[in-house]
Amino acid sequence: MATFQIITFGCQMNVNDSDWLGQVLLAHGHQKAALSEAQCIFLNTCSVREKPEQKVRSSIQQLLSERKNNPPDFVAVLGCVAQQLGEDFFALSPHLRLVAGPDALPRIPTLVDELLAEPRLKISLLDFTHSYEEREEGLALPVGPAAYVNIMQGCDNFCTYCIVPFTRGRQKSRAFSAIVAECRRKIALGASEITLLGQNVNAYGCDKHAQAARAKGEVFPSFAELLREIAQLPGLKRLRYTSPHPKDMREEDLMAFGSLSTLCPQLHLPLQSGSSRVLARMGRGYNRQEYSELVSRLRQIRPDLALTTDLIVGFPGETEEDLAETLSLMEECQFLSSFSFCYSDRPGTRATNFFDKIPKELQHARLLRVQTLQDELQKHLLKQRVGTSTLVLLESQSRRWTRPGYAWQGRDPYGTLVHVAFDQEAPRTGELVLAQITEAGSHCLFARRETANDRNDV
Numbered sequence: 001m002a003t004f005q006i007i008t009f010g011c012q013m014n015v016n017d018s019d020w021l022g023q024v025l026l027a028h029g030h031q032k033a034a035l036s037e038a039q040c041i042f043l044n045t046c047s048v049r050e051k052p053e054q055k056v057r058s059s060i061q062q063l064l065s066e067r068k069n070n071p072p073d074f075v076a077v078l079g080c081v082a083q084q085l086g087e088d089f090f091a092l093s094p095h096l097r098l099v100a101g102p103d104a105l106p107r108i109p110t111l112v113d114e115l116l117a118e119p120r121l122k123i124s125l126l127d128f129t130h131s132y133e134e135r136e137e138g139l140a141l142p143v144g145p146a147a148y149v150n151i152m153q154g155c156d157n158f159c160t161y162c163i164v165p166f167t168r169g170r171q172k173s174r175a176f177s178a179i180v181a182e183c184r185r186k187i188a189l190g191a192s193e194i195t196l197l198g199q200n201v202n203a204y205g206c207d208k209h210a211q212a213a214r215a216k217g218e219v220f221p222s223f224a225e226l227l228r229e230i231a232q233l234p235g236l237k238r239l240r241y242t243s244p245h246p247k248d249m250r251e252e253d254l255m256a257f258g259s260l261s262t263l264c265p266q267l268h269l270p271l272q273s274g275s276s277r278v279l280a281r282m283g284r285g286y287n288r289q290e291y292s293e294l295v296s297r298l299r300q301i302r303p304d305l306a307l308t309t310d311l312i313v314g315f316p317g318e319t320e321e322d323l324a325e326t327l328s329l330m331e332e333c334q335f336l337s338s339f340s341f342c343y344s345d346r347p348g349t350r351a352t353n354f355f356d357k358i359p360k361e362l363q364h365a366r367l368l369r370v371q372t373l374q375d376e377l378q379k380h381l382l383k384q385r386v387g388t389s390t391l392v393l394l395e396s397q398s399r400r401w402t403r404p405g406y407a408w409q410g411r412d413p414y415g416t417l418v419h420v421a422f423d424q425e426a427p428r429t430g431e432l433v434l435a436q437i438t439e440a441g442s443h444c445l446f447a448r449r450e451t452a453n454d455r456n457d458v
């Protein structure tokens with residue numbers, strides 16, 4: 001048996017994958033240890049942001065230099081950067097002995113013993129699978145109140161800037177029965193909120209793998225049907241999903257916000273640009289007007305829907321007018337928050353060949369304008385909520401509270417972080433409490449526990 005540590009880069013899908021890996025390694029009898037001591041070190045990597053390769057390389061170099069007197073038995077690079085660079089990583093150090101892409105994750109736990117037994121063994125696993133490969137169950141540890149469940153892998157969209165279809169492969173929807181079983185298991189282990197995860201969740205069941213399975217009689221519901229089934233699982237209080245693609249939002253997906261009581265009024269709906277010209281060059285499959293109409297329809301169905309988004313600034317050929325269109329659509333949609341980045345080339349994607357790249361300084365100046373507007377929108381939207389009440393699912397003790405008293409933090413139905421003050425100290429993880437909002441921070445809310453007597457509105 002060995003000791004291990006996992007370092008995770010990137011998105012919630014990677015965090016979820018690392019959690020799974022950790023639980024399965026524990027189930028195999030291995031033990032978690034500090035980075036300075038662990039025998040097996042896994043880096044679960046992401047290639048979506050800028051310079052991912054350098055970040056992974058420099059993390060490995062720093063780690064090995066800190067461990068030069070007690071090197072680990074092996075270092076493994078997993079995930080998207082592993083898929084992208086493959087065996088090139090082996091040249092970095094003799095301690096780097098496993099390179100595995102995202103589709104190989106289910107096979108990792110069984111390789112640990114082999115790598116420990118044979119110190120010169122190097123393994124690379126870079127093939128894509130043709131269907132969603134189920135993973136073994138990890139140790140049945142209690143899970144936090146908010147849990148995540150994968151419903152698919154990969155993406156078929158090939159947006160011109162995005163590396164995901166090259167590193168995570170084509171879309172593969174997970175079997176309906178396996179999704180429901182994992183949701184039930186996580187609810188039984190303590191989750192009362194579930195977020196369904198995937199690169200393009202509302203295209204669930206629309207890939208070749210799902211179509212072939214359907215032809216053989218396997219049940220593969222639509223995304224809206226999947227939501228309906230999960231929304232009614234006993235013990236589930238809240239359901240969310242991320243990320244949908246605007247071009248794949250069907251009327252039944254929109255209607256779910258009006259009909260499913262557990263589906264939270266929050267949607268992360270990636271926009272990327274407010275300019276139809278830029279959206280066409282990005283290959284996004286919708287234009288400004290279609291996105292705007294989609295938001296109007298969503299707010300007709302659920303007027304209090306909180307929208308968040310992704311934005312790419314400085315895409316090749318982006319003009320001042322294009323940027324102005326992004327800024328105006330941000331205002332129109334009243335995004336509560338956004339992830340915004342400067343465009344950068346990703347190897348193998350079509351946009352790397354676009355000749356009209358925007359200089360870095362201009363990209364950064366534009367990004368600052370986008371982020372300044374976003375901060376204003378968020379402050380304004382949060383301020384409007386002071387004096388109202390909300391339901392907060394408490395996840396942990398608050399780290400931000402500076403006032404006297406005891407505070408816990410959690411998310412409200414809109415996905416906003418809320419710090420709630422209590423008169424008495426007590427363990428509260430997993431409690432769903434009514435709280436009155438007393439103050440708005442820049443990115444979060446402060447509240448006090450509300451009793452039934454002073455209830456205002458939720």
Ligand code: SF4
Nearest residue numbers: 155157158159162164
């Ligand atoms: S939808 Fe586009 S941006 Fe999103 S993962 Fe697929 S290719 Fe990438």
